[in-house]
Every structure is written in structure tokens, then in C-alpha cells.
Amino acid sequence: MTTKMGIEVSVAIGEAVKLANADVVAAYPITPQTHIVEHLAELVADGELEAVYMPVESEHSAMSACLGTAAVGARTFTATAGQGLELMHEVLYVASSMRLPIVMAVANRALSSPISIWGDHSDAMAVRDTGWIQIFGENGQEVIDNVLCAFRIAEDRRVLLPVMVHLDAFHLTHMVEPITFPEKSKVDQFIPPNEYPLPLDPNKPVTMGGFGPPPIYSEVKWAQEVNLRAAKEVILQVWQEFGDTFGRYYSPVEGYRSEGSRVLLLTMGSFSETAMAAIDKMKSEGKDVGLIKLRLWRPFPFDEIRQAVKDAEVLIVLDRAISFGGPGGPVCSEIKSALYQQERKPKVIGFVGGLGGRDISVAGFEEIVSRGIEISETGSSQEFEIFGVRE
Amino acid sequence: MVKPEGALTWKDIEIGFMVTEPGSASQYRTGDWRSQKPIFDLEKCIKCGLCYIYCPEGCIRQNAEEDFEADMYYCKGCGICARECPKDVITMVEEEE
Ligand code: SF4
Ligand code: SF4
Numbered sequence A: 001m002t003t004k005m006g007i008e009v010s011v012a013i014g015e016a017v018k019l020a021n022a023d024v025v026a027a028y029p030i031t032p033q034t035h036i037v038e039h040l041a042e043l044v045a046d047g048e049l050e051a052v053y054m055p056v057e058s059e060h061s062a063m064s065a066c067l068g069t070a071a072v073g074a075r076t077f078t079a080t081a082g083q084g085l086e087l088m089h090e091v092l093y094v095a096s097s098m099r100l101p102i103v104m105a106v107a108n109r110a111l112s113s114p115i116s117i118w119g120d121h122s123d124a125m126a127v128r129d130t131g132w133i134q135i136f137g138e139n140g141q142e143v144i145d146n147v148l149c150a151f152r153i154a155e156d157r158r159v160l161l162p163v164m165v166h167l168d169a170f171h172l173t174h175m176v177e178p179i180t181f182p183e184k185s186k187v188d189q190f191i192p193p194n195e196y197p198l199p200l201d202p203n204k205p206v207t208m209g210g211f212g213p214p215p216i217y218s219e220v221k222w223a224q225e226v227n228l229r230a231a232k233e234v235i236l237q238v239w240q241e242f243g244d245t246f247g248r249y250y251s252p253v254e255g256y257r258s259e260g261s262r263v264l265l266l267t268m269g270s271f272s273e274t275a276m277a278a279i280d281k282m283k284s285e286g287k288d289v290g291l292i293k294l295r296l297w298r299p300f301p302f303d304e305i306r307q308a309v310k311d312a313e314v315l316i317v318l319d320r321a322i323s324f325g326g327p328g329g330p331v332c333s334e335i336k337s338a339l340y341q342q343e344r345k346p347k348v349i350g351f352v353g354g355l356g357g358r359d360i361s362v363a364g365f366e367e368i369v370s371r372g373i374e375i376s377e378t379g380s381s382q383e384f385e386i387f388g389v390r391e
Numbered sequence B: 001m002v003k004p005e006g007a008l009t010w011k012d013i014e015i016g017f018m019v020t021e022p023g024s025a026s027q028y029r030t031g032d033w034r035s036q037k038p039i040f041d042l043e044k045c046i047k048c049g050l051c052y053i054y055c056p057e058g059c060i061r062q063n064a065e066e067d068f069e070a071d072m073y074y075c076k077g078c079g080i081c082a083r084e085c086p087k088d089v090i091t092m093v094e095e096e097e
Helices: A009-019 A034-045 A059-071 A082-087 A089-097 A122-126 A140-155 A184-190 A214-246 A271-284 A302-309 A330-339 A362-378 B050-054 B080-084
Strands: A003-008 A024-027 A052-055 A076-080 A102-108 A133-136 A163-168 A176-181 A253-256 A263-267 A289-294 A296-298 A314-319 A347-352 B036-040 B060-062 B068-070 B090-094
Touching: A003 A009, A009 A034, A009 A102, A009 A140, A009 A176, A024 A034, A024 A059, A034 A052, A034 A076, A052 A059, A059 A076, A059 A082, A059 A089, A059 A102, A076 A082, A082 A089, A082 A102, A082 A122, A089 A214, A102 A122, A102 A140, A133 A140, A133 A214, A140 A163, A140 A176, A140 A184, A140 A214, A184 A214, A214 A296, A253 A271, A253 A302, A263 A271, A263 A302, A263 A362, A271 A289, A271 A362, A289 A302, A302 A330, A314 A330, A314 A362, A330 A347, A347 A362, B036 B068, B050 B060, B050 B080, B080 B090
Parallel strands: A024 A052, A024 A076, A076 A102, A102 A163, A133 A163, A263 A289, A263 A314, A314 A347
Antiparallel strands: A003 A176, A133 A296, A253 A289, B036 B090, B060 B068
16 A cells, blocks of 8 residues: 655655665664664564665775675665765775666765765765766655665666665755655565576676776776666666656656746755745746756766756756866766757856755745856856855 | 687676686686796706795696696796795796797
8 A cells, every 4th residue: 555654754765675675784874874774774673674784884894795795686775975975985886887786875965074964965976987876866755766766777687787866964864754655566566576687606606896907998897888878768767667657757857847948047956845946936026947957967867958958048057066176066067068069058157055054045046046147147257156155 | 708808899798797607717818927937947956846836826837747837828927936946946037029
């Protein structure tokens, strides 16, 4: 039976992992991810989830343990945040290069120093080149649905790649939201048993993560790149099937009142919710502005982004991370590069804001939009502007 | 291995570059790395077997005549055998181009 209840998003993720019949959870607790793994530890201890819970001594070990369990064909889940994701960094590359379908919830957290347990996208952006699929959730329901989809996507024979499901620290992890949980039998159909094609098996030995000298390394890396790009087709299929089964449809890029708008604002993650309220207010005041929400970050949805913004004159992008000494925000610079060769494209104006858990209110988004329009007319000597920093 | 590494295209790469043929590392010609080769002056050899023990490639064997010799398919020319031989049986000489 489908159930709807008010539940903390982190706890709901634990429930979703249980619905997905994970075999192994290997994790190290870190704020603000803690409630996710605490709940999973409880579910395993109470016998509600028949899985192995591996408490390890660090995130590096957590991801290393996940390599092993995914390699034997066990359905593997973990979760982390901020510094924890950074400590995993080198192992993340191994997971994707060895084509191991691990699902990980990332409670997006700012990076030290100064120490911040609060949210931004610095951690997520620092791992964008590790070869994982990265999906950003806007609200609790999206996160839950995408945790379910992530297992399907990761384990699909055509994909076999690890997936991060990103949710913003506190704005999502610690919110109590109304969540609809799908029926268990339907989830079982939607996520069939994991049939990893070449598992570690003493009767049929394979070598994983072997040696790649110069005559072969480039071929291996290109095969990996082609595979990650091709995964987009499968992601689209899985989202379509999820929608047909459970009634909630997802796409890599989603417009909100964006059709025909001269000015577009682009956000990723939980801030899209506030941005929608700001768009409603501005629309009601007769302002010609709409919202684009980016959900799929890797593989980057080039075609969908180009299609979504091609008719606009101004595109204002909000990043929650800085690429120090570089072009500003990673999202903005990637969108600029996706549009550069296009004949018809909007002016792209970049803002960085919401760092280390700083809120951006409806009024804040209004300010960003009006300043963005101003810059589009007058130009700016800066690569990007930071929003809300006291002068 | 069906094809040698240098002939594989990216489409030939197994999932995650896995090696599915057990023991295929024995096909890897570490001899290609060699710039010097060991020459044995067997007159002096006391058959202590230290060269056999120390060779990191495990490529020194006694042949049918019980003489110690290195398998040039694997010998990478590291010179450890020459260094460890107590009787100076082994000399490293430059490989010709
Ligand atoms: S040179 Fe090195 S690899 Fe060659 S036989 Fe001697 S010890 Fe073994
Ligand atoms: S170490 Fe020298 S003396 Fe001993 S077996 Fe080898 S070649 Fe002969």
C-alpha cells in the first residue's frame, strides 16, 4: 500500500533504502548525514532490513568497503557529507572506474575551514570529475524517489556506475516533510534483483582494478567517458518508468513558469523551492522572469539546458560553491561552456550565494534577479558577483 | 588475453577494465623494460640458489643441466641477482638496441 506520512527526510532515506532491499550499508557518521545512517543501523539491528551494516573507522574506509561489497554483487548503499566526501575522494574514482553500482546520499555540506556543518555545494562540486552520476534533489520527495531510481540506474547493465543523490544539509536532511512511500511490491518490480555481470567469485575469478600502462590507459578512460555519457539515456528511461509506475515524473532540467520568459533564473537543489516563490511574486508584479531547475549534474544535460534557455535573453545562474581563482561558480561556468558555440543564447550572469548554510529569501532572489538584469545591460568587470556579503 | 594491450580499442575494454582470464599476467612481457641483461659465468657458480630467491620476477630457474639461467621474457634487468650472488657469477651488460 502507498503510504504518506510526515517524516524527517534523512529518516525517509533510510526507509527508501529498506524498500530497495539494500544488502549492505557501510558508512561513517558525519553531520548532517548522521540521521540517515543512524536510522539504517536501527533498521538492521531491529531486523527490519536484512542487510549487513558495516560501521567503519572513516569515510575512506566506508567507500573502500563499498567497493568490495558492490564487487561481489551486493546492493550497496552509503551516505556522507562535506569533509567525509572529501576523505573518500580517491576511492570515488576507483568506484566509477571499476564500474561498481554503489548508491550514496550526499548531504551537501560546506567545506572547512572555518568549520561549517551547514549546507552548500562545495563538496558536491569538488567531486564532479570523479565519474559518478550526480542527481540533485529539490525536496524530500524528490530525494526519496531518486534514491529508488538511483539503484535502478546504477545497476542497469548499460550503466553499472555509482550514483550520488544530493540533498542540501539541514534545508532537506533535517526537514520533516510529507513523503509518499510507494508500495513495496511495486518497488520490488521497479528495482529487480542486482545481477552484477562479473562479480568476484572464486569459481570464476576476475581481476578488478588491475594495471593500466600507457598503451591501454587512454582506451580505458575513453570507454568510461562514453559509458557515463550514454547513461543519460538510461536515466531518462528510468525516470519515465518511475513516473508511469508511481506518478511522479523527473527530468534533467525542469522549467518553472519559464516558457517564453525573457529572463531566466537557474538554481540547483533545495533553493529552487524558494526561487519558485520568488518567481511567483515577480510574475504577479508583471516581471518577465521564469525559473530553470537543474537536477542532473553528471552526466551534464547539454541538450536539455540548451533547449531550456535558448529563447531567453538573460540567464542568471546561482551557484552555492566557489571555484577559487577561477570563473566563479561551477554550475555557471559549465552552462557558459555549454552555450558558447550556440548561435542563439542568452547572456549568462553568475552569482555565488548561500554559502555555508546562509539562507536566500524570496526578497534575496528578487534582488539577485534585478541585479542580474542590471549587469546584463551595463556589463560587469567581475567574472561573477557574490550575493549578500556585507561590504 | 585475446589481443595484446597495444591492439585493444576502447570498444574491446571489458567492464571496468576487468581481467577475466585468470593468470593472464604471465603473458605480460616484463622483459620489455630491460636495458641491461644478466650474464652468468657458470664456472664460478656454487649453485647456492640466492639469485633464484632474490629475483623479483621469479624468472631464474635451473635448466636441464642444472645451470642457473634467467628467462629473458620476464627478466627486467634490475640487477638484483648480480648484486646478491656471493661468487660474482652474474654481470649486468647493456642490451644492444
Ligand atoms: S636482472 Fe633482475 S629480473 Fe633479471 S634475472 Fe636478475 S634479478 Fe631477475
Ligand atoms: S647466486 Fe650466484 S652462485 Fe648462487 S646460484 Fe646464483 S649464480 Fe650461482
